[in-house]
Amino acid sequence: MHAMQYEITLPADYDMEIVRRRVATRGHLLDDFPGLGLKAYLIRERGDTSPVNQYAPLYLWSAPEGMNTFLWGPGFQGIVDDFGRPVVQHWTGLAYQEGAASKTLPRTAVRRRERITDTVRPADAVEAALEESRRLASAPGAVATALAVDPRHWELLHFTLWEHEPPQVPGDRYEVLHLSSPERDRLARGKQW
Template identity: 70%
Template sequence: MHAMQYEITLPADYDMGIIRERVATRGHLLDDFPGLGLKAYLVRERGDASPVDQYAPFYLWATPEGMNSFLWGPGFQGIVNDFGRPVVQHWTGLSYEEGPASGAVPGTATRRRTPLGEEVPPGEAVADAVARHAREARRDGVVASALAVDPRHWELLAFTLWADAEAPADEGERFRVLHLSAPGRGLLGAGRQW
């Protein structure tokens, strides 16, 4: 599993209806994309627990070939054509879990970043994080949750899809889910990724 996200921060006076229309008319194009585990079409809006207006799709790739096919193909080129080439953040997958609400359509997503301190060996810190992630994924309202790591910056990323329109306030940055494409969700596996 490989996690990926890009954030397109929009001007304060940008009509977010344009993003909603974009997702409504184009979101289905990845509903059967080979190699894609899931893509959550995410937005944050200024004043709604966010300092900015932002379009920030989040991907979990089941295969590197799928990710590469998207990045070097017409899908990502559409983003580049419309918004310029964004920085693509990426993390290697550590764990994936379906939650108790796995059959629900997610309304909210959360993203929490946590630095891996130097005082604990990386393997030990990651093992502890994976165990904690498995417990957290069993909470009420969780549709699915992924844990990943950026070894360049030694940062953990916890990404969770929630059935409720409002995720718990202490879960990190919150996003609205406009659409979920999940053609290979079952291929993401369960639990630890090594």
């Protein structure tokens, strides 16, 4: 598994209905994309829970060929043409778990990025994060959870899809506009090594 996300931060007065319409008319185009485990079409709107308007889809790839086909093909080029070329963040997959509510469509997502400090052994940080990921997956309303790492910057990515507004868990909250999951069943479950 490989996780990928780009964030398109929009002006404070941007009409987020434009993004909603974009996803409503184009989101289905990746519903059968080879190599894609899942893509959560995420937005957050400036207000109580977010300091910015943002379109920030997050992908879990079941195969690197799918990710490469998307990045170098017309799908990502459409983003570049409409919004400019965003930085594409990516992480190596550590774990994926289906949640207690895995049969439902997610409405909310929480993403938390956590730096592994120099004073902590990387393996210890990963083991603690794996335990947290397992705990979140078993929480009522959890649809799925993923854990990944960027070893260049020593950063962990915690990502959980929720059936509804989640319990008080730390991280950035997003609304899920659409979920494409053509190869969700091919995402390896549990620890990835």
